[in-house]
Amino acid sequence: MARPRQALLTRERIVEAAAALIDAEGLDACSMRRLATELGVQGPSLYNHFATKAEIVDAVAELVVAQVDITVFRGNDWREALRLWAKSYHAVLAAHPNIVPVLATGPGRRPAGLAMAEAVYGALIDAGWSRARATHIGALMRYLITGSALGSFALGFDADPELYDRYPHLHRAHELAAHRAAVDEGAFELGLDLLINSLSDRYDQGVRR
Amino acid sequence: MARPRQALLTRERIVEAAAALIDAEGLDACSMRRLATELGVQGPSLYNHFATKAEIVDAVAELVVAQVDITVFRGNDWREALRLWAKSYHAVLAAHPNIVPVLATGPGRRPAGLAMAEAVYGALIDAGWSRARATHIGALMRYLITGSALGSFALGFDADPELYDRYPHLHRAHELAAHRAAVDEGAFELGLDLLINSLSDRYDQGVRR
DNA sequence: GTGCTTAAACTAGCGGCGTAAGTTTTTACA
DNA sequence: TGTAAAAACTTACGCCGCTAGTTTAAGCAC
Known part of the structure; x- marks a missing residue:
């Protein structure tokens, strides 16, 4: 698959999936490949939306603190x-x-x-x-x-x-x-x-x- | 090298090296391979003395709490x-x-x-x-x-x-x-x-x- | 002293990790 | 219409914890 007509990922979808995964199975379970699988995508695709894994985890933290x-x-x-x-x-x-x-x-x-x-x-x-x-x-x-x-x-x-x-x-x-x-x-x-x-x-x- | 005449490792030496490494460079730096290198040995040799990495880290924690x-x-x-x-x-x-x-x-x-x-x-x-x-x-x-x-x-x-x-x-x-x-x-x-x-x-x- | 078992090192390798590089196709705009 | 950027992909690198199997020395029974 190359670039899809409709984008499969958004920063928001990624962060929400990461938050759900971390809540359900812990920080260690939230690897880039696993998170990508959860989103129906290959691991490195996430790097089109976040520069590092730390940025994703940080966004999850932000989501939580905002509550x-x-x-x-x-x-x-x-x-x-x-x-x-x-x-x-x-x-x-x-x-x-x-x-x-x-x-x-x-x-x-x-x-x-x-x-x-x-x-x-x-x-x-x-x-x-x-x-x-x-x-x-x-x-x-x-x-x-x-x-x-x-x-x-x-x-x-x-x-x-x-x-x-x-x-x-x-x-x-x-x-x-x-x-x-x-x-x-x-x-x-x-x-x-x-x-x-x-x-x-x-x-x-x-x-x- | 096979089994040496004098054992290169002891549980005590491993724990002390792990403690020093963790103090100096943090938990993440304390990988089995890195710790082994520090002790002049190959990674898997540590498993002759500890069953898992967690056991080593736990022993370091014990050492600290004992103080x-x-x-x-x-x-x-x-x-x-x-x-x-x-x-x-x-x-x-x-x-x-x-x-x-x-x-x-x-x-x-x-x-x-x-x-x-x-x-x-x-x-x-x-x-x-x-x-x-x-x-x-x-x-x-x-x-x-x-x-x-x-x-x-x-x-x-x-x-x-x-x-x-x-x-x-x-x-x-x-x-x-x-x-x-x-x-x-x-x-x-x-x-x-x-x-x-x-x-x-x-x-x-x-x-x- | 001679075997046998165990201990303690080794090498090779598995599956997973974060991430970099390069490819392909689509979209958006000049 | 041509071009640049975007967003997916595949491949690969060097780490990781750990397993399996090998080699040699040590310790002990006879």
């Missing part, structure tokens, strides 16, 4: 906005866990990532936090959100009971996997509460840097 | 112990950032990882925290520590100043890279303070679950 609700920074107190944003971000990452390693390295040059950073940082600055502290708070939130999304804490423990024979306090660790949601969500909620409440206390005491 | 100081849980108040442990863990990961993605998925079956989990969880239980809360606190600490180690927040922003023209609050974001240490360390310290202080407050108020 985070940053409108909450308009019309809400900074504390409430931060909490709502963090929950939205957390929920989006929970829905697309396989792309998290890409997001964890920062916004890079992705518009949605930069818009999110702008919204978070701007809200903190407008609230009166110093530039340095606003940066720290932004970083801290990213640590908590991507840290929790990167890998389930509960599933990080092998389900083999014998593994824990030598560790008296861990003798029930093999049950963690069964309570995955409660463990992981509970930890995230606790972290969010602790961080925002204690930041709020400092703020109310006038400590803003 | 974390968990003796602090003996003889210290749980708050102080948690803080000292977190700082030690953070410092170890800062010294070996390239292996962090492997650690971020949890202890798996690695003895040093399990021993660390035992020490942290045990200290929290002994202090009187409920099992559920102790688990949450442990998870939370991992989120903060691996989240901050996974990728510099400061370096997550491209250094190209033009990139931020459309984002009024980010107009100085290109300077972040120059203050990498202050930004990243400041955020981690802030997070640790906030988490431990607010946990401490709850604890002192008798809220332990």
Whole structure:
């Protein structure tokens, strides 16, 4: 086949297929040849639309980050906005866990990532936090959100009971996997509460840097 | 060459070379062939000592985690112990950032990882925290520590100043890279303070679950 | 001491990866 | 209508993890 009368590929179709493949089977499964097969095309054809594989993966990351609700920074107190944003971000990452390693390295040059950073940082600055502290708070939130999304804490423990024979306090660790949601969500909620409440206390005491 | 009079490889030598290679050039650079070259040997020879590449990488992770100081849980108040442990863990990961993605998925079956989990969880239980809360606190600490180690927040922003023209609050974001240490360390310290202080407050108020 | 088994190196090769180069045909425009 | 660009193709390069089979030395039983 040479050039078809109707183009088989568009950047949009490629990104959507890549996102679906990454969601369904993980980053490793999303190879150029496999992705092309998924689109009914040969591997190198993708290079007519993207210069590198990294560009495709980046576009998937952009698509995911764009789903985070940053409108909450308009019309809400900074504390409430931060909490709502963090929950939205957390929920989006929970829905697309396989792309998290890409997001964890920062916004890079992705518009949605930069818009999110702008919204978070701007809200903190407008609230009166110093530039340095606003940066720290932004970083801290990213640590908590991507840290929790990167890998389930509960599933990080092998389900083999014998593994824990030598560790008296861990003798029930093999049950963690069964309570995955409660463990992981509970930890995230606790972290969010602790961080925002204690930041709020400092703020109310006038400590803003 | 067939079997040499003196073995060229040992598991220990392989793991040390892998650790050095990962530290120096990253996880991707640590291929079986490259690692073998580093050891003066052909690629497949490594399979006489490890069944898979994952086993080698896991052994490197074990080596790194074993450097974390968990003796602090003996003889210290749980708050102080948690803080000292977190700082030690953070410092170890800062010294070996390239292996962090492997650690971020949890202890798996690695003895040093399990021993660390035992020490942290045990200290929290002994202090009187409920099992559920102790688990949450442990998870939370991992989120903060691996989240901050996974990728510099400061370096997550491209250094190209033009990139931020459309984002009024980010107009100085290109300077972040120059203050990498202050930004990243400041955020981690802030997070640790906030988490431990607010946990401490709850604890002192008798809220332990 | 002489076999036998196992260990530890080797070489060759499989299927997959990202990507470069060059080909073919169609489309769009001067 | 001629020409340039676009979008598919095929082929191929040098990596990758890993398997299979070969060679030689080491360790041990008799």
